[in-house]
Amino acid sequence: xxxxxxxxxxxxxxxxxxxxxxxxxxxxxxxxxxxxxxxxxxxxxxxxxxxxxxxxxxxxxxxxxxxxxxxxxxxxxxxxxxxxxxxxxxxxxxxxxxxxxxxxxxxxxxxxxxxxxxxxxxxxxxxxxxxxxxxxxxxxxxxxxxxxxxxxxxxxxxxxxxxxxxxxxxxxxxxxxxxxxxxxxxxxxxxxxxxxxxxxxxxxxxxxxxxxxxxxxxxxxxxxxxxxxxxxxxxxxxxxxxxxxxxxxxxxxxxx
Numbered sequence: 001x002x003x004x005x006x007x008x009x010x011x012x013x014x015x016x017x018x019x020x021x022x023x024x025x026x027x028x029x030x031x032x033x034x035x036x037x038x039x040x041x042x043x044x045x046x047x048x049x050x051x052x053x054x055x056x057x058x059x060x061x062x063x064x065x066x067x068x069x070x071x072x073x074x075x076x077x078x079x080x081x082x083x084x085x086x087x088x089x090x091x092x093x094x095x096x097x098x099x100x101x102x103x104x105x106x107x108x109x110x111x112x113x114x115x116x117x118x119x120x121x122x123x124x125x126x127x128x129x130x131x132x133x134x135x136x137x138x139x140x141x142x143x144x145x146x147x148x149x150x151x152x153x154x155x156x157x158x159x160x161x162x163x164x165x166x167x168x169x170x171x172x173x174x175x176x177x178x179x180x181x182x183x184x185x186x187x188x189x190x191x192x193x194x195x196x197x198x199x200x201x202x203x204x205x206x207x208x209x210x211x212x213x214x215x216x217x218x219x220x221x222x223x224x225x226x227x228x229x230x231x232x233x234x235x236x237x238x239x240x241x242x243x244x245x246x247x248x249x250x251x252x253x254x255x256x
Contacts, residue, residue: 081130087115092137095144105141122154132159136169148176167193167202174209187213194226204230204237211246220253 088108095104111117116124118141121134139155142148155173160166174189190210194203211226227247230239 077125078128078130081121081125081128084116084125085118085121085130085134087111087113088117088121088134088137092118092141095141102145105144109138109141132157136160136165139169140172143172143176146179148179151176152180163197163199164202167197167199167206170196171202171206171209174206174213178213183213183217187217187219200234200237204234204239207234208239208243208246211250215246215250215253218253220250220256224250224254 088111091104091108091112095101095108098104107117109117109119111120118134118138122131122138125131125134135154135158139151139153139158142154143151152173155169155176158165158169160169170189170193174186174193177183177186177189187210190206190213194206194210197203207226207230211223211230214220214223214226224247227243227250230237230243231247234240
C-alpha cells in the first residue's frame with residue numbers, strides 16, 4: 001500500500017530525524033548552488049556588460065543590414081537585370097527557331113541594338129537570379145556554337161531546382177563532353193540529369209543518352225538497366241519507340 005508524508009510530519013525515530021536532516025541539507029545545497037550560479041552570472045554580466053552590448057549591437061546591425069540589402073538593393077537590382085536581359089532572351093528564343101541561327105546566338109551572348117547580352121548580364125548583375133539564368137542561356141548558346149569548353153564553364157555555373165531547366169543544364173554539359181571526346185564525363189552528367197528530376201520529357205531522354213553512352217563504353221549491364229527503365233516507366237516517350245532494339249543489343253553484349 002502506498003504511503004506518503006503529511007505536511008508538518010514530525011520525525012519520531014532517530015532514522016526519521018536523520019533523513020529529515022539530510023533532506024534539509026540537500027535542499028539547502030540546491031538553493032545555495034542556484035544562488036552561487038545566479039551570483040556568478042550576475043558578476044559575469046556586470047564585468048562584460050560592454051562587450052555583451054557590442055555583440056548584441058553587431059548582431060542587430062547584421063540582421064538590419066541584411067533586410068535593407070534585400071529590400072532596397074537586391075530586389076531593385078534583380079528587376080533591372082531582368083529588364084536588361086529581355087532583348088538577349090529574345091535573340092536566344094529566335095535562334096532556337098531559326099535554322100541559320102549562329103548570328104542570333106552571338107547576339108544573345110554579346111548583345112545588339114545597344115542592349116545587353118547574356119555575358120553582360122552575368123558581368124554586371126552577379127548574384128542575381130537573372131545572372132544565374134544568363135549562365136544557362138550562355139552555356140547553351142556556346143553549345144550550339146560548338147564552343148564546348150565555354151558551354152561546360154557557363155552551364156556549370158548555373159544552379160536551379162527547376163524540373164526542366166535543372167536536368168537540361170546537366171544534360172547539355174553531357175552533350176558538350178561527348179563532343180570533347182570525354183564520354184566517361186558525359187555519362188556521369190547524363191546519369192545525373194536522368195535522376196535529378198522525374199518527368200516525362202527529360203528523364204527518358206537522358207536515360208537513353210546514358211544508355212547509348214554506356215554501350216559505347218562497353219558497360220552493357222548499365223546500359224540495359226537504363227533501356228529497361230525507359231520501357232517500363234516511360235512507355236509513351238519517343239525514346240520508348242526504338243528502345244527494344246537497344247535492349248536486344250545490350251542483352252547480347254552483356255552475355256559476352
